[in-house]
Amino acid sequence: MSRAPVPGHRQGRSPFEPLVAITPRARVALGVAFFVCFFALWGGVTWGGLVKPLFLADPARTFAAGWRLFAEFGFIGDVAITVSRVVGGFVIAAAVAVPLGIAMGAFKPVEAFFEPFVSFARYLPASAFIPLLILWLGVDEAQKLAVIFIGAFFQIVLMIAVMIGETRRDLVEAAYTLGAGSRGIVLRVMLPYAAPQIAETLRLVLGWAWTYVIVAELIGADSGIGHMIMDSQRFLDTGQMIFGIFLIGAIGLVTDLGFRAANRLLFPWQLGR
Amino acid sequence: MAAVSIEGVGREFPGLRGGKPTRAVEPLDLAVADTDFVAILGPSGCGKSTLLRIVAGLDQATEGRVLVGGREVTRPGADRGMVFQSYTLFPWLTVRENIGFGPRERGVPEAERRRIADRLMQQVGLTGFADHYPRMLSGGMQQRTALARALANDPAILLLDEPFGALDHQTRALMQELLLQVWEADRKTVLFVTHDIEEAVFMANRVLVMTARPGRIKKEVAVPLPHPRHWRMKTTPEFAAIEEELTEAIREESLRAAAMNV
Numbered sequence: 001m002s003r004a005p006v007p008g009h010r011q012g013r014s015p016f017e018p019l020v021a022i023t024p025r026a027r028v029a030l031g032v033a034f035f036v037c038f039f040a041l042w043g044g045v046t047w048g049g050l051v052k053p054l055f056l057a058d059p060a061r062t063f064a065a066g067w068r069l070f071a072e073f074g075f076i077g078d079v080a081i082t083v084s085r086v087v088g089g090f091v092i093a094a095a096v097a098v099p100l101g102i103a104m105g106a107f108k109p110v111e112a113f114f115e116p117f118v119s120f121a122r123y124l125p126a127s128a129f130i131p132l133l134i135l136w137l138g139v140d141e142a143q144k145l146a147v148i149f150i151g152a153f154f155q156i157v158l159m160i161a162v163m164i165g166e167t168r169r170d171l172v173e174a175a176y177t178l179g180a181g182s183r184g185i186v187l188r189v190m191l192p193y194a195a196p197q198i199a200e201t202l203r204l205v206l207g208w209a210w211t212y213v214i215v216a217e218l219i220g221a222d223s224g225i226g227h228m229i230m231d232s233q234r235f236l237d238t239g240q241m242i243f244g245i246f247l248i249g250a251i252g253l254v255t256d257l258g259f260r261a262a263n264r265l266l267f268p269w270q271l272g273r
Numbered sequence: 274m275a276a277v278s279i280e281g282v283g284r285e286f287p288g289l290r291g292g293k294p295t296r297a298v299e300p301l302d303l304a305v306a307d308t309d310f311v312a313i314l315g316p317s318g319c320g321k322s323t324l325l326r327i328v329a330g331l332d333q334a335t336e337g338r339v340l341v342g343g344r345e346v347t348r349p350g351a352d353r354g355m356v357f358q359s360y361t362l363f364p365w366l367t368v369r370e371n372i373g374f375g376p377r378e379r380g381v382p383e384a385e386r387r388r389i390a391d392r393l394m395q396q397v398g399l400t401g402f403a404d405h406y407p408r409m410l411s412g413g414m415q416q417r418t419a420l421a422r423a424l425a426n427d428p429a430i431l432l433l434d435e436p437f438g439a440l441d442h443q444t445r446a447l448m449q450e451l452l453l454q455v456w457e458a459d460r461k462t463v464l465f466v467t468h469d470i471e472e473a474v475f476m477a478n479r480v481l482v483m484t485a486r487p488g489r490i491k492k493e494v495a496v497p498l499p500h501p502r503h504w505r506m507k508t509t510p511e512f513a514a515i516e517e518e519l520t521e522a523i524r525e526e527s528l529r530a531a532a533m534n535v
């Protein structure tokens with residue numbers, strides 16, 4: 001009698017079959033390996049003379065430029081101001097958009113009232129508002145926050161409305177038979193049901209907020225990472241420019257890890273996903 | 274006064290895109306006495322769930338009305354606990370929190386909710402699983418939690434829509450005994466929908482057979498077996514006689530249902 005293969009059994013299952021899990025160590029090792037390849041390629045084309053230093057600084061010069069930025073030019077202040085703009089604009093947008101999205105998802109008349117306009121507004125490119133916003137608000141913080149707000153608000157509203165609206169009907173009905181009223185259904189069924197997806201949406205939109213703030217800083221600002229990049233272009237300092245871009249990526253990566261850790265803590269019932 | 278009285282209740286679903294409407298339930302009458310255990314038996318698609326959902330207040334009858342405790346049903350309420358065939362525990366709540374959901378909605382304080390949940394977990398055999406999330410539980414344990422959750426509001430009426438339909442045979446038999454014990458202890462009024470004849474006879478005091486769609490009550494059979502009932506009762510001649518009578522009635526309807534769907 002031949003033995004049938006046991007699904008999920010470790011031996012005999014290649015990790016290249018769909019959805020076969022890998023160990024956490026292998027996951028980290030593979031993630032790090034890509035960064036190693038990336039730096040090797042970057043070093044290869046710059047030190048190997050394939051690209052002129054004027055266009056692309058080598059890794060060593062880039063990080064030396066970064067060191068100088070922090071040590072001599074007080075770059076930490078620029079980083080802090082950009083981060084505070086992103087967080088500020090994002091928090092303001094989320095604070096208004098999340099409750100509105102929940103109301104739209106739960107209550108059909110609210111949805112019917114707002115949804116067409118929000119769908120229209122979602123396509124308005126936030127960066128195209130920058131010249132107008134400079135006219136209205138100057139180049140101060142208010143203008144930076146407004147750009148992020150426009151870019152983030154409509155996206156968050158729409159995605160959250162959809163997620164709340166997709167709450168499993170059988171759970172809503174079960175809650176009704178347990179005596180829940182409208183308030184209980186929204187706050188204690190729909191909201192917790194959609195919460196993990198809402199967190200995921202916020203993580204995604206926070207990433208876009210970085211794009212909007214940098215564009216705003218490139219166009220009109222006297223501080224911030226984007227402003228530094230624009231300044232460096234005048235001196236053709238590709239090392240500094242690349243370091244600035246690189247730093248944004250690094251901050252994003254750290255934020256993502258933070259979001260993931262928070263999700264594990266906040267939504268323990270999803271364990272193993 | 275009957276605990277539940279269904280007076281001329283019928284339900285017609287509007288047709289899709291101007292198609293002709295589907296009649297799920299033919300207007301029917303049914304009175305369920307206080308503390309009675311009534312099983313509703315019928316082939317799949319005959320309108321059993323629809324009828325139960327109307328009593329729960331989750332669906333609206335197109336004609337007739339349902340009275341519970343003399344008051345007309347207009348919306349769902351904590352006086353009618355329901356257990357569904359599908360798993361409907363809240364995934365983000367632990368077993369204890371799921372059971373405490375109803376009391377929480379009524380504003381029962383935390384300590385009291387805990388007491389209620391602990392007592393019910395004991396009653397349905399879930400002690401030790403208080404802090405488990407639903408995804409860690411087997412189907413049988415999930416349905417036990419769902420039963421405890423419905424009981425936590427101490428409803429006068431329990432509406433059970435094929436609650437053990439998705440369980441394997443052994444688990445199902447254990448759940449039947451458990452539910453019977455609960456009923457023997459608390460004497461709630463129970464409306465129990467199933468398509469399993471043995472299950473209906475074992476649990477109920479009265480079994481109603483519904484016709485194939487549109488559902489009407491075709492036959493009513495009393496089950497005069499004494500309580501407490503033991504699973505061995507399933508092998509007695511009295512049990513077999515009632516089962517046979519119901520099998521005959523159901524068979525006709527299943528054949529009619531099959532013929533309709535050709």
Ligand SMILES: Nc1ncnc2c1ncn2[C@@H]1O[C@H](COP(=O)(O)OP(=O)(O)O)[C@@H](O)[C@H]1O
Nearest residue numbers: 286295297316317318319320321322323324486
């Ligand atoms: N929401 C609905 N819209 C249209 N038809 C429905 C709806 N719910 C149930 N039906 C129809 O009503 C009939 C009875 O359904 P149901 O009460 O679920 O039967 P049972 O529970 O006895 O299997 C079926 O033919 C089903 O297709």
Ligand SMILES: [Mg+2]
Nearest residue numbers: 321322323435
């Ligand atoms: Mg059904």
